[in-house]
Amino acid sequence: MLVPARTLFLLMILSGLPALASAQSSTLTGASRSMNPAISVNGLIRGQTSRENPTGDLNGFKLDGVELQFISVVDPFWKANFNIGMHPAHAHDGEEDGHDEGMVVHVEEGYIDGQSLPGGLGLRVGKFALPFGKHAPLHMHQFPFSDAPVVIAAFIGDHIFSDTGALGTVTVPVPWYADFRIYGVNGDTMPFDAHNKNLVGGGRLTNLWDMTEDSTLELSGSYLHGPDARHPGENKSVDMYGADLTWKWVSSARTRGPALHMTVEAVLPDYEEGEGDPWGWYGLVQYRFHRNWWAGLAAGQADAGLDHHEEVPGHEDHDHGLEGDLREYKVNFTFVPSEFSSLRAEMVYYQDKVTMEDDLRFIVQANFTIGSHPAHLY
Amino acid sequence: MLNINSNRSAGRAATVRMCVFAALIVLSLTVSGQAVAKVKVVATLADLAWIAEQVGGDDVEVSFLCKGHRDPHFLPAKPSLARKLKKADLLVYNGLELEIGWLPLLLDAARNPRIRPGQQGELNCALALGEGEILEVPVGEVDRSQGDIHPLGNPHYLLDPRKGIAVGRLMADRLARIDPAAADRYRSRAEHLAREIESRMEDWEAQVDSLAVKKVIVYHQHWEYLVEWLGLEILGVIENRPGISPAPRHVEGLIELGRLQGPVLVIAATWDHIEAAGRVAEKTGSALVVLPGSTYATEEAAGYLDMFEVICGKLETAEETAEETGAEGGS
Numbered sequence: 033m034l035v036p037a038r039t040l041f042l043l044m045i046l047s048g049l050p051a052l053a054s055a056q057s058s059t060l061t062g063a064s065r066s067m068n069p070a071i072s073v074n075g076l077i078r079g080q081t082s083r084e085n086p087t088g089d090l091n092g093f094k095l096d097g098v099e100l101q102f103i104s105v106v107d108p109f110w111k112a113n114f115n116i117g118m119h120p121a122h123a124h125d126g127e128e129d130g131h132d133e134g135m136v137v138h139v140e141e142g143y144i145d146g147q148s149l150p151g152g153l154g155l156r157v158g159k160f161a162l163p164f165g166k167h168a169p170l171h172m173h174q175f176p177f178s179d180a181p182v183v184i185a186a187f188i189g190d191h192i193f194s195d196t197g198a199l200g201t202v203t204v205p206v207p208w209y210a211d212f213r214i215y216g217v218n219g220d221t222m223p224f225d226a227h228n229k230n231l232v233g234g235g236r237l238t239n240l241w242d243m244t245e246d247s248t249l250e251l252s253g254s255y256l257h258g259p260d261a262r263h264p265g266e267n268k269s270v271d272m273y274g275a276d277l278t279w280k281w282v283s284s285a286r287t288r289g290p291a292l293h294m295t296v297e298a299v300l301p302d303y304e305e306g307e308g309d310p311w312g313w314y315g316l317v318q319y320r321f322h323r324n325w326w327a328g329l330a331a332g333q334a335d336a337g338l339d340h341h342e343e344v345p346g347h348e349d350h351d352h353g354l355e356g357d358l359r360e361y362k363v364n365f366t367f368v369p370s371e372f373s374s375l376r377a378e379m380v381y382y383q384d385k386v387t388m389e390d391d392l393r394f395i396v397q398a399n400f401t402i403g404s405h406p407a408h409l410y
Numbered sequence: 411m412l413n414i415n416s417n418r419s420a421g422r423a424a425t426v427r428m429c430v431f432a433a434l435i436v437l438s439l440t441v442s443g444q445a446v447a448k449v450k451v452v453a454t455l456a457d458l459a460w461i462a463e464q465v466g467g468d469d470v471e472v473s474f475l476c477k478g479h480r481d482p483h484f485l486p487a488k489p490s491l492a493r494k495l496k497k498a499d500l501l502v503y504n505g506l507e508l509e510i511g512w513l514p515l516l517l518d519a520a521r522n523p524r525i526r527p528g529q530q531g532e533l534n535c536a537l538a539l540g541e542g543e544i545l546e547v548p549v550g551e552v553d554r555s556q557g558d559i560h561p562l563g564n565p566h567y568l569l570d571p572r573k574g575i576a577v578g579r580l581m582a583d584r585l586a587r588i589d590p591a592a593a594d595r596y597r598s599r600a601e602h603l604a605r606e607i608e609s610r611m612e613d614w615e616a617q618v619d620s621l622a623v624k625k626v627i628v629y630h631q632h633w634e635y636l637v638e639w640l641g642l643e644i645l646g647v648i649e650n651r652p653g654i655s656p657a658p659r660h661v662e663g664l665i666e667l668g669r670l671q672g673p674v675l676v677i678a679a680t681w682d683h684i685e686a687a688g689r690v691a692e693k694t695g696s697a698l699v700v701l702p703g704s705t706y707a708t709e710e711a712a713g714y715l716d717m718f719e720v721i722c723g724k725l726e727t728a729e730e731t732a733e734e735t736g737a738e739g740g741s
Contacts, residue, residue, distance in 0.1 A: 105527075111518070145518070147521075147523065147526065148523040148526075149521070152496055152520075152521045152522065153521070154521050201521075203493070203496065208490075209489040209490045209492075209493050211489070238489075240488070240489050240490065242488065242490045245477065248488060248490075280486075282486055284477065284479060284480045284681075285479060285680070285681060286681055286682075286683070286684075287481040287483070287484055287681045287682060287683070288484070288683075323655060323683065324655060369654065369655070370554070370557070370558065370653060370654050371511075371558060371653065372554060402554075406514065406515065407487065407511045407512060407514075407515055409487065409515060409519075410486055410487050410488050410489060410515075
């Protein structure tokens with residue numbers, strides 16, 4: 033009598049055969065808890081009022097995002113980092129709309145880093161944050177304000193800019209600190225045409241000078257090239273240029289003493305097919321005025337660069353992305369009682385200079401981390 | 411023809427001579443280069459850098475990451491620091507997770523396989539501490555309601571000079587493995603350093619032993635090893651949960667305790683919240699003693715031994731102030 037495969041499988045489970053097979057292929061270290069990865073969870077909770085509430089879902093409280101992170105050395109050759117993000121659906125990413133309070137799960141990052149490459153070279157393989165500018169590679173809990181600047185949201189995306197491929201890093205032999213990163217990725221994320229098989233390529237040159245013991249100046253340039261999501265299937269490309277300048281000062285004489293961070297970043301997309309000269313920028317200042325308190329100010333712009341707001345003839349079905357001239361002004365105060373939690377109160381004013389539509393929002397946001405979360409890069 | 415051949419021979423001989431001469435120069439440069447090649451040591455802390463300099467002498471080239479005047483818990487992981495690690499042959503660090511907030515980031519950024527965990531070029535100096543020598547190892551469940559606690563125990567052991575001796579010997583052993591040709595020199599220097607520290611310790615201990623005020627209130631749990639070595643007693647900690655600003659109720663309780671059990675000395679490191687420590691000192695009628703928490707934290711603490719000189723000197727001076735203040739408060 034023939035035994036159906038499903039029955040056989042059930043019998044195997046009941047007899048414990050899989051466990052036996054697993055034990056035979058396991059190693060001693062595989063059973064040791066000391067080899068567990070560092071695990072952490074970060075949560076963002078937001079309360080918001082919007083005067084205009086343009087999408088109808090902006091008022092109220094919501095779980096703004098959850099990030100689950102695993103980091104561990106794999107073996108003498110690789111170190112791995114996995115970051116699973118859950119956040120309300122983003123309609124612009126082709127996700128289900130957020131009206132049903134549904135959450136979308138993303139592997140925000142999942143990569144391995146080479147640990148023993150010759151010549152101090154770095155190699156990262158997997159899905160990783162693309163090094164384009166200062167803000168785009170940030171996880172949501174690292175944002176200096178509750179939302180991404182309009183220029184980043186309009187041209188790149190409003191959460192971490194990550195994609196799958198490979199990235200190489202080399203330290204440039206100059207008297208100051210400089211590194212060059214070059215990458216090739218699939219182009220599965222905004223602003224790229226995910227159905228186009230052409231790879232996205234890009235690079236970033238970072239220069240950083242220690243101005244004094246307490247202050248640094250960073251001047252960096254970024255570039256990428258890939259298929260344009262606004263023209264799916266048409267093999268049109270976009271070149272994206274970015275430049276950013278950051279000055280940081282942190283008093284070294286006192287623990288949690290005064291600190292001042294200033295950043296200016298500009299992004300210029302150059303679409304193979306498209307009207308206007310789109311560009312945008314933001315600038316922000318953060319000041320630690322008390323041991324546990326920061327104040328922040330920011331302004332920004334994302335301009336489609338069109339002379340007037342109208343459909344491009346023959347391309348009515350296309351998603352043109354940004355079409356107006358958005359401005360933003362933000363102010364916030366953040367209370368940071370420990371390294372693992374913060375509470376933020378923020379006021380934001382948005383205006384579209386073309387349509388003259390505007391909105392005023394008040395936001396409160398709680399940010400907390402549990403578990404073994406690594407410090408962030410400088 | 412003969413003349414021509416003769417000239418050719420002479421030319422060849424000259425060429426050979428030049429080649430030999432050049433080879434000798436290259437060889438001598440190579441040999442001398444090897445002779446002066448120094449072991450590049452990067453220390454995370456100024457204390458460790460100073461000890462490495464004493465033990466390594468002319469055989470090493472030492473730099474360090476966290477300047478003495480900085481709180482070593484909160485060093486910004488600047489890329490320029492990763493650059494220092496990039497060429498290191500030996501990384502010496504405090505351990506007990508003191509540098510957990512920044513060293514792993516810098517190690518990743520440096521991409522130097524010689525100093526990766528488990529390699530010969532990585533030295534956790536806490537390994538110099540014997541069994542039971544690590545203070546304040548948490549017992550029972552540990553979570554962050556206790557603040558940014560160190561699960562492996564109090565990491566500030568370098569404020570006990572006896573631990574400095576042990577660290578010096580540990581460094582000598584590791585340097586001897588990396589650079590066997592100079593092994594004897596490293597071990598000899600470590601013993602010399604041990605003798606020097608021991609000879610100075612007697613004076614420091616005698617200086618503090620003569621103090622009438624033996625009780626202290628400290629701002630952060632930074633001074634436990636120093637206090638244990640010098641036979642002082644910690645009455646309380648202002649920042650009772652590490653890394654968290656103290657609650658007013660806790661501070662009031664501490665002030666009350668200080669008043670009841672005074673006179674006391676209130677001790678803070680140069681990077682601590684001096685104003686908060688000052689308020690406790692003022693309200694308890696005690697003297698505030700701001701001490702170098704590390705080598706090079708102040709100009710006077712220009713070496714590991716000088717740091718202890720300054721600490722003991724300041725405790726002695728402060729006691730006189732405390733007694734005067736206490737007497738005035740009492741009258």
